[in-house]
Structure formats: structure tokens, C-alpha cells
Amino acid sequence: MDRYEPEQIEPKWQRVWKEARAFNVPNPAPGEPLDDRRWYQLEMLPYPSANSLHMGHVFNYTMGDVVTHFHRRNGARVLRPMGWDAFGLPAENAAIREGGHPREITERSIVNIREQMQRLGWAIDWDREVSSHDPRFYKWTQWLFLRFFERGLAYRKEAPVNWCPNDQTVIANEYVVDGHCERCGALIELRNMTQWFFKTTAYADELREFELPPGGEWPEKTKTIQRNWIGRSEGAEILFRVDELDIDVPVFTTRPDTLFGATFFVVAPEHPFVEAHASDEAKDYAKHAGAKRTEERAAETEKTGVFTGLYATNPVNGERLP
Ligand SMILES: [Zn+2]
Known part of the structure; x- marks a missing residue:
């Protein structure tokens, strides 16, 4: 040849x-x-x-x-x-x-x-x-889904989704580009809708402890990404008081020792607090900011936000945080 x-x-x-x-x-x-x-x-x-x-x-x-x-x-x-x-x-x-x-x-x-x-x-x-x-x-x-459902591992609850007002449909995070619908370009809104969930958190501890048998090792970098994705379940829930509303907002932290350095209090755009207590201006901001991908939000060097007009009291030193 x-x-x-x-x-x-x-x-x-x-x-x-x-x-x-x-x-x-x-x-x-x-x-x-x-x-x-x-x-x-x-x-x-x-x-x-x-x-x-x-x-x-x-x-x-x-x-x-x-x-x-x-x-x-x-x-x-x-x-x-x-x-x-x-x-x-x-x-x-x-x-x-x-x-x-x-x-x-x-x-x-x-x-x-x-x-x-x-x-x-x-x-x-x-x-x-x-x-x-x-x-x-x-x-x-479908057979598998029913087994999950019977064991309480599949459940419904309200959660924020990306909503395209033009296509009248829910859009996956992967199809939201810069806060816009990949299909039609419309500005994506955050909406609360009833959705199905799998209770993967029930297995978080077991998953983190899981070791692959020899021959199936993954690089340390990949394992770290997976561990962070599964999440940590050890930490403390701390209540911040909002006097004007007479409510406590719980905050989860894995590092309670850093609370003394807190300078401001932020709620995520999809937090139910926004719908319940925020001003119209803040709600409008949340509707669009929340539609950005989590990675996109994390990568933004300049953090944006809108002042709710409210203050939360830091329980460790009594300081009022905007
Ligand atoms: Zn669209």
C-alpha cells in the first residue's frame, strides 16, 4: 500500500x-x-x-x-x-x-x-x-421515579426558575446567556413555580465519604470540585434580627468565627425574603439578577445589589448592618 x-x-x-x-x-x-x-x-x-x-x-x-x-x-x-x-x-x-x-x-x-x-x-x-x-x-x-416518590426522595416545592416572558416557558440555566434567553434574546425573569426535586441532600454525607475502589481514582482537583458541589453539611445556623419587620433571618455558615468582620447583609435574589419584604425597586432588580447563572454571578468581580432600606443586627456584636 x-x-x-x-x-x-x-x-x-x-x-x-x-x-x-x-x-x-x-x-x-x-x-x-x-x-x-x-x-x-x-x-x-x-x-x-x-x-x-x-x-x-x-x-x-x-x-x-x-x-x-x-x-x-x-x-x-x-x-x-x-x-x-x-x-x-x-x-x-x-x-x-x-x-x-x-x-x-x-x-x-x-x-x-x-x-x-x-x-x-x-x-x-x-x-x-x-x-x-x-x-x-x-x-x-418512570418506574424509577415512582420508587423515589414512594420513599419520599422525590417531592414538589416552590422554587425560583428562569422564565422567558416571550416564549412562555422555563429555561434551563445553561440556556440563559447574560441574563437573556438563548432562544429569543428576551430578558429572563425569575419566577417562583412548583417543581419536582430529588432529595439528593439525603445522601450528601455518604457521597462525600465514598471512596472509589483502586483503579477508579479521579484526580484530586476533580474530587475537590465534586466535594464542593455536594456541599458541606457541618456548620452553624445563626439568626440575624431585622427589627423593622420583627423577624429573624437565618444564615448558614461553616465559619461562625468570621461573623465579627461582617460589614453588610445580602439576600440572594431568589430568597423568599425579597418577594415578602423588599421594595419594588429591589424586586425588579432581583427578577433579572436572579436569572443569571450562579457561575456567572460568582465570576463577576463587581458585585451589584440594591439597598432594601432595612438593617439586620449582627447577633455577635449588636452592630446594625445595611
Ligand atoms: Zn425566549
């Missing part, structure tokens, strides 16, 4: 792999002992919201392919499924953009993306393909 001719070489080998079912991993027969060197490989299930893969997908699944082949070459039985995260806003946006039923557009995209993945030659077991919009798949999502 003098030159690499992808048009000839690649279809040939893709056909050979397909006919040999090279990446197919059958279930163990009943009673068959489990293979010690088994490996489960899953990068993520992509959104089939565009008609084609993008370079991020190629990067991501090529890395997964390298890991897959490494373990295969080391004699492991490697199971690598594929699937489609087909529900939600990306599918809805694609349907609006292209005009049509979300299911038809989604399924058309899946056909194209699957073909691209096969042309890239990734070692995927195509007998193990799932789709989150397929009733055979989501009946299990």
Missing part, C-alpha cells in the same frame, strides 16, 4: 467488523462465571438535536474508543453501548428551528448521527442502543 485511501480501506474494514460482529458483547449465559477483566465504557449519550456530529463529539468518542481498544487488547470483555438523550429543550428547539414534530426530527437525526459514528469506525455494540424518547426505555425512568 503506497497511499492511505480512506474511500477504499475504511468501508472494507467497517464491513468486516460488522459481519464479524466484532464489537458485540453478548450477555453471559445463565450460571456462567463473570469475566474478571470486564470493562464498561460509556462516555455519554449525545443529544440528537442537530442533524450531525460536531467536533466535540468526535473528540469525546475518539478518546473513549482509545480506552475501549486498550482494554480489548488487554483481553478484557468491553461493553460499550450507545444511546440518545432525546428529550427536552434541545429537541424542542430543533423542532422549532426546522419545523416538524420533535419525534420525527429526532429520529431523522439519530439515523444520520449513527451512520457518522459507524463511518468513524468506533467500537460500539450497536445491539445495545437505547433512546430516551422510546417508551421501552422511559417506562424504566
